[in-house]
Amino acid sequence: MSAELKKHIEEVVLLTDEEFAHINSHFKFKHFKKHQYLIQEDEQVKNIYFVIKGLLKATFTDANGKEYIIQFAMENWWISDFQAFYSNVKSIINIICLENVELLSISKENLDKLCNESHKMEHFFRIKNSSGYVALQQRILSLLTTSPKERFEQLSRQYPQLSQRVSKTVIAAYLGISRETLSRLSTKL
């Protein structure tokens, strides 16, 4: 039984112990080592993942081999290639562990089953999806309208612990700037 998952779901809906035991039985515990791939480009994506412990990055590699970081995921976040997962197409991204990682995975079949059986869980995932949508809308606004310097300030404000957990090279790839530009920004701030 995952106390983390129970706490996370109960931020949205209250559950009896029986309800949670049933929900929990649809998830599988998995652990991965730093540098391992959770999702690999060009493969089927059968699961979404709830992060119990650790940090991951979702990346896209272009035709020239340049890596872009789409997003990070850490404790209490959900991560997957959602397009591949929902539309049953092959993944176009990689999801890679930046630390040793503990996760709970749930398959599409089990997610649909849970949501179908339980109005509470359907509600939980509707709310989670809407929060995710809002977060991505903010990222788009930020990419469209802010400079790398402002994005670095936003990131440091939102996730102060991130710069202690990942290398400057990784942060630079997320901001879409070179390692050297980031060093100049970090020194200034």
Add this chain to the structure above:
Amino acid sequence: MSAELKKHIEEVVLLTDEEFAHINSHFKFKHFKKHQYLIQEDEQVKNIYFVIKGLLKATFTDANGKEYIIQFAMENWWISDFQAFYSNVKSIINIICLENVELLSISKENLDKLCNESHKMEHFFRIKNSSGYVALQQRILSLLTTSPKERFEQLSRQYPQLSQRVSKTVIAAYLGISRETLSRLSTKL
């Protein structure tokens, strides 16, 4: 009764006539003229909108008065400032009609009521939210990894009718390029 809304919901869940009549009674029909504001920066956002007819743009204006287009919305799309709507904060964007527009609006109170009463509607909005999330994830990938030329090609492929419905100035603002650069790209393609 809106045949468009019924058709749209039934792409996800089947409804009896009674069920749909009940759902429909939670929406209000509204129409706006070209250039009117559906949502104005710095105001409360009480509704989300389903577009029956017409085209709109969601924009952000920076401190220097420069306008960025975050997204378009047209027939069968949902639009609002979702962050302001869900979090009950003031809007930071404008949503403006690019044509005469017909919409159905639903308030937060009515949305929550419908989803609470009807597992089917909760399911419908979960699925809609997940599709919206996937669409935004693609937009982020596109902003991070593609050139304005590639973004213009993507846009022309995804929404071939858009270039007939809006001015080149509006398309350029969506792509984040100048009107002149867009003209050069259009001639080349």
